[in-house]
Amino acid sequence: MGFIGNAIYFAFHPTxxxxxxxxxxxxxxxxxxxxxxxxxxxxxxxxxxxxxSRSFSAVIKELHPELLFPVTVFYLVLRGLDTxxxxxxxxxxxxxxxxxNFKDVLSQxxxxxxxxxxxxxxxxxxxxxxxxIAEFKNLKxxxxxIIADITDKMGNGMADYxxxxxxxxxxxxxxxxxxxxxxxxAGVVGEGLTRLFVEAKFGNPALLDRPxxxxxxxxxxxxxxxxxxxxxxxxxxxxxxxxxIWSKHVDDFEDLFKPECKEAALNCNSxxxxxxxxxxxxxxxxLAGLREQSVFNFCAIPQSxxxxxxxxxxxxxxxxxxxxxxxxxxxxxxxxESTQNLNVLCETFRRVxxxxxxxxxxxxxxxxxxxxxxxxxxxxxxTIFPTQRAEDAQRxxxxxxSHEQVEKQKAEAESKSDLFFLMAIMAVIVLIIAGxxxxxxxFLGARFDLAWKEIRSGxxxxxxxxxxxxx
Amino acid sequence: MLHPSTAVMPNCGIMDSKKVLVxxxxxxxGSAIVRRLAEKYPNCLITVVDLNPPRPQQDxxxxxxxxxxxxxxxxxxxxxxxxIKPDIVLHTAGIIPPLADRFRRRLEEVVWAVNVKGTENxxxxxxxxxxxxxxxxxxxxxxxxxxxxQYANISEEWPRTSTSLIYGESKAAxxxxxxxxxxxxxxxxxxxPSVLFGxxxxxxxxSIHACIAKKETPFVIGDGFNLWDVTHVDNVADAHVxxxxxxTTSQTAAGEAFFxxxxxxxxxxxxxxxxxxxxxxxxxxxxxxxxxxxxxxxLICELATWATGSSTTLSRGSVQDACAVRYASGEKAKSIxxxxxxxxxxxxxxxxxxxxxxxxxxxLPRTPFTPKPQAxxx
Numbered sequence: 001m002g003f004i005g006n007a008i009y010f011a012f013h014p015t016x017x018x019x020x021x022x023x024x025x026x027x028x029x030x031x032x033x034x035x036x037x038x039x040x041x042x043x044x045x046x047x048x049x050x051x052x053s054r055s056f057s058a059v060i061k062e063l064h065p066e067l068l069f070p071v072t073v074f075y076l077v078l079r080g081l082d083t084x085x086x087x088x089x090x091x092x093x094x095x096x097x098x099x100x101n102f103k104d105v106l107s108q109x110x111x112x113x114x115x116x117x118x119x120x121x122x123x124x125x126x127x128x129x130x131x132x133i134a135e136f137k138n139l140k141x142x143x144x145x146i147i148a149d150i151t152d153k154m155g156n157g158m159a160d161y162x163x164x165x166x167x168x169x170x171x172x173x174x175x176x177x178x179x180x181x182x183x184x185x186a187g188v189v190g191e192g193l194t195r196l197f198v199e200a201k202f203g204n205p206a207l208l209d210r211p212x213x214x215x216x217x218x219x220x221x222x223x224x225x226x227x228x229x230x231x232x233x234x235x236x237x238x239x240x241x242x243x244x245i246w247s248k249h250v251d252d253f254e255d256l257f258k259p260e261c262k263e264a265a266l267n268c269n270s271x272x273x274x275x276x277x278x279x280x281x282x283x284x285x286x287l288a289g290l291r292e293q294s295v296f297n298f299c300a301i302p303q304s305x306x307x308x309x310x311x312x313x314x315x316x317x318x319x320x321x322x323x324x325x326x327x328x329x330x331x332x333x334x335x336x337e338s339t340q341n342l343n344v345l346c347e348t349f350r351r352v353x354x355x356x357x358x359x360x361x362x363x364x365x366x367x368x369x370x371x372x373x374x375x376x377x378x379x380x381x382x383t384i385f386p387t388q389r390a391e392d393a394q395r396x397x398x399x400x401x402s403h404e405q406v407e408k409q410k411a412e413a414e415s416k417s418d419l420f421f422l423m424a425i426m427a428v429i430v431l432i433i434a435g436x437x438x439x440x441x442x443f444l445g446a447r448f449d450l451a452w453k454e455i456r457s458g459x460x461x462x463x464x465x466x467x468x469x470x471x
Numbered sequence: 472m473l474h475p476s477t478a479v480m481p482n483c484g485i486m487d488s489k490k491v492l493v494x495x496x497x498x499x500x501g502s503a504i505v506r507r508l509a510e511k512y513p514n515c516l517i518t519v520v521d522l523n524p525p526r527p528q529q530d531x532x533x534x535x536x537x538x539x540x541x542x543x544x545x546x547x548x549x550x551x552x553x554x555i556k557p558d559i560v561l562h563t564a565g566i567i568p569p570l571a572d573r574f575r576r577r578l579e580e581v582v583w584a585v586n587v588k589g590t591e592n593x594x595x596x597x598x599x600x601x602x603x604x605x606x607x608x609x610x611x612x613x614x615x616x617x618x619x620x621q622y623a624n625i626s627e628e629w630p631r632t633s634t635s636l637i638y639g640e641s642k643a644a645x646x647x648x649x650x651x652x653x654x655x656x657x658x659x660x661x662x663x664p665s666v667l668f669g670x671x672x673x674x675x676x677x678s679i680h681a682c683i684a685k686k687e688t689p690f691v692i693g694d695g696f697n698l699w700d701v702t703h704v705d706n707v708a709d710a711h712v713x714x715x716x717x718x719t720t721s722q723t724a725a726g727e728a729f730f731x732x733x734x735x736x737x738x739x740x741x742x743x744x745x746x747x748x749x750x751x752x753x754x755x756x757x758x759x760x761x762x763x764x765x766x767x768x769x770l771i772c773e774l775a776t777w778a779t780g781s782s783t784t785l786s787r788g789s790v791q792d793a794c795a796v797r798y799a800s801g802e803k804a805k806s807i808x809x810x811x812x813x814x815x816x817x818x819x820x821x822x823x824x825x826x827x828x829x830x831x832x833x834x835l836p837r838t839p840f841t842p843k844p845q846a847x848x849x
Contacts, residue, residue, distance in 0.1 A: 357738075367741070371738065382623050394629075
């Protein structure tokens with residue numbers, strides 16, 4: 001959409017435009033990077049961050065200075081790994097050891113890789129990888145350990161997957177395999193980030209004791225992407241939807257895209273979305289454990305985008321025909337709501353959940369399960385942010401007033417006395433002015449004695465007109 | 472779906488060769504408790520006390536003894552108690568006013584006599600013969616019948632109301648009696664299930680099913696997002712057995728009340744839609760009736776009822792019921808009683824619909840809810 005297209009679109013969607021403006025005008029990044037003090041290699045890192053990531057670059061750059069470089073380097077290292085894995089022109093004999101030993105290159109000064117095919121999108125990152133290694137070495141040792149650890153896990157996970165894809169069929173069959181796949185591509189990253197947050201004291205250490213929480217964070221995002229991109233992936237001959245789910249609705253995966261199987265495709269999509277929604281409670285629980293605003297924003301924005309994307313996809317046949325995306329205005333509104341606090345974010349989740357709930361239909365075999373999962377999300381939000389408390393109910397029973405009500409009454413009484421005071425002052429002022437006017441009139445020769453006599457004799461008005469006799 | 476951890480029978484022997492008395496043991500909840508007890512403790516001695524003898528189709532198992540007693544008759548209750556000398560009493564007898572009388576005071580005396588006086592009789596008699604444990608079947612209505620408020624995720628710390636509807640008031644008064652009576656000789660506790668459903672249900676499912684014939688299914692009162700708790704009868708039965716186990720062992724539940732439900736809050740609309748779908752009915756369209764309008768219509772109906780002396784389904788009370796938020800946190804029952812719902816909502820609704828279809832002689836159509844939906848290939 002060009003400028004004119006945008007203008008026409010926003011002219012007919014003023015609320016969307018309002019959201020965009022709100023975001024652009026009112027969003028204050030909690031931390032801004034200080035470009036002046038950055039070294040040459042740091043600048044290169046940020047250049048690559050912009051090049052390789054569309055969605056993450058903005059939130060990463062607003063992170064607290066303590067975590068700004070660790071997360072940037074972490075992201076670029078994983079991106080490098082990804083670029084090797086994605087490249088189908090590299091033979092397995094080269095690729096497998098490269099992936100498995102990628103953690104070691106982090107300690108080799110000046111290492112870079114020129115073996116990618118020219119059309120590989122992020123090829124340049126690996127060609128100049130020595131800069132990222134240099135920056136990696138500048139990080140605190142604790143951060144280096146975490147990043148190396150996760151690189152090791154992810155590299156091995158990817159290598160396993162490549163070997164499996166080469167030797168046998170690597171298609172995702174069971175829901176368990178689906179979770180495992182998502183874990184390798186997104187969950188491990190979540191683990192690394194959580195460890196970085198806790199190390200920097202920006203996250204509750206209890207997050208490390210409950211790994212299922214950060215696992216859900218990663219899985220929820222990854223599953224949402226897999227659901228949304230089903231058409232694009234299918235056109236690229238990739239399929240990630242587990243057979244265990246789609247086989248309940250269609251006989252062959254291709255059937256999902258045939259118009260005569262529309263109902264089956266929608267029901268299958270519902271089941272996929274149901275599977276993803278089961279992570280929401282744990283995601284909110286995880287977000288409750290974050291203690292720093294920029295880290296919260298960093299985690300919350302993708303989550304709210306994900307649930308809104310699920311809402312967009314739910315019972316929407318368009319996603320089997322083309323790639324669909326949430327609108328720019330909605331995205332801006334979500335970003336505004338995700339960069340405040342957990343309470344505001346939970347309200348967003350409740351709203352979006354209800355929107356999903358509303359589209360649920362009893363024709364769907366998973367109708368009841370979807371309804372229950374939506375109910376559970378609401379119940380969970382109610383447990384962290386109760387709308388009513390037992391103490392209030394107890395007080396109500398006894399006919400006592402709650403703290404807020406007492407406050408309110410006090411405030412009301414205060415404003416009442418203020419009002420009286422103001423009116424009294426006004427009355428005094430009126431009296432003074434009237435007095436001054438009377439005195440002035442008397443000095444100027446007013447005959448109040450005559451006026452008084454007239455009033456007593458019942459003539460409240462001066463006689464209507466002056467008659468001839470008076471002349 | 473059976474929960475694997477509770478499907479195995481834990482604590483075998485706690486209640487073996489104990490004498491258990493179940494009041495209203497042929498009723499909806501009572502008979503489910505008897506089934507569960509007999510299954511979990513093949514060696515305990517179960518006596519069912521009821522106003523009416525079991526109907527032919529509810530043949531009690533042979534080893535279950537039956538005694539016919541009216542709980543409102545204190546002497547008869549004493550007599551029966553003396554005869555049985557139970558170790559454990561599960562008191563499920565109670566009366567739920569029919570919907571038309573739920574919001575009125577016409578049946579107050581009867582309800583009070585059975586629910587409060589009856590409970591007092593059974594409790595006193597149980598204490599006299601030295602029963603160790605007394606489990607009372609209360610209701611979430613002890614709190615939620617106060618229609619002025621909404622109840623989202625409430626806990627047991629919420630107060631019992633003394634001014635609500637006749638049912639809630641009577642259950643609250645009886646529960647207070649029971650919990651106060653807990654002492655070293657007789658430990659008591661109270662379970663508060665929410666709206667019950669399950670095979671054998673004569674109230675909820677039949678009236679929801681009847682909406683199809685009455686063509687009432689398209690109407691939605693309010694926004695339809697208000698969540699309710701429902702409870703499968705087998706889960707309540709489970710909770711009773713767990714409570715009895717607790718009161719005869721650690722007694723951590725003594726003097727306590729517990730909300731018991733399926734832990735799957737659902738909008739009442741969806742609960743109905745799921746049942747209708749089992750019977751092959753999907754409302755062709757939806758009409759949203761604003762709450763205020765419905766409330767006004769309810770008022771008109773009530774006036775008409777008052778004038779003609781008939782009974783009504785639509786009233787201000789039933790409109791408030793339809794828009795009410797009523798669900799509880801199950802944390803206390805989970806941590807103290809180790810209660811976990813064994814029958815989930817989906818399975819529970821399917822089983823209930825199958826049983827009800829059987830009862831009324833209807834064959835359930837093949838629905839989207841049947842396990843493998845048809846993947847049509849043209």
